Amino acid sequence: MKSRIYLFALTLLLSGMSVNANAAEKNMTKAQTEVRISEMKQRVDQIRAMDMSHLNATERTGLKHELKDMKKELRAMDGVIYISAGALILIIILLILLL
Numbered sequence: 001m002k003s004r005i006y007l008f009a010l011t012l013l014l015s016g017m018s019v020n021a022n023a024a025e026k027n028m029t030k031a032q033t034e035v036r037i038s039e040m041k042q043r044v045d046q047i048r049a050m051d052m053s054h055l056n057a058t059e060r061t062g063l064k065h066e067l068k069d070m071k072k073e074l075r076a077m078d079g080v081i082y083i084s085a086g087a088l089i090l091i092i093i094l095l096i097l098l099l
Helices: 002-015 030-049 057-078 085-098
Strands: 017-019 081-083
Touching: 002 085, 030 057, 081 085
Parallel strands: none
Antiparallel strands: 017 081
16 A cells, blocks of 8 residues: 555656756756856847847847747756646645655
8 A cells, every 4th residue: 555655656746847958958068068158148248238229129039039048048958857836745745644
């Protein structure tokens, strides 16, 4: 009976987790990751230094999309495991019941 409970808890735990990383970022070494991050920081500094008043609307939206894509890429490089709130509550309840 306990093994079924542990199996059920493990299933809930694993179903609530998601790994946020792309295959390309997984294969990068630490040095390559640092180089890519420094390149992105330089590009962000270039965008911040730009005079936005002379750009038209499509160019501004293009820059916005570029910044959002870089932000997503940085988050993907982070390699953090996220647990949903429901899974966390279930884990806590199961731990209380089992202990």
